[in-house]
Amino acid sequence: MTAPSQLIHGDLSGNVLLHHELPPAIIDFSPYWRPAAFASAIVVIDALVWEDADARLLAAAGPVDDFGQYLIRALIFRIVTDSIIAGYQPRAARADDDPWALAVDLACQLAAAGS
Secondary structure: OOOOEEEEEOOOOOOEEOOOOOOOEEOOOOEEEEEHHHHHHHHHHHHHHHOOOOOOHHHHHOOOOOHHHHHHHHHHHHHHHHHHHHOOOOOOOOHHHOOOHHHHHHHHHHHHHOO
């Protein structure tokens, strides 16, 4: 992956205030120096895991070289961050209640396909 890095918001999901008459306002800026596609991948992962989005969301992300790899990296980032914030709490391993399952499956499929 050779995409140029730039300043991105590393936690955009949930940090955009919307108003029907005003432009969107971005709050709680979490600066990172990463490729722009990494920021998009974090938003996609957040939507899949926390907002009940489905695989159709990937089409909205558009064709991005190596997007599967960005999704894998965004997943690792989110899983580790979530574990640190929540503290490690083992739970029963049941696929039907795993919020990460769909995101992991889609990211692995895209990465294996070379997308």
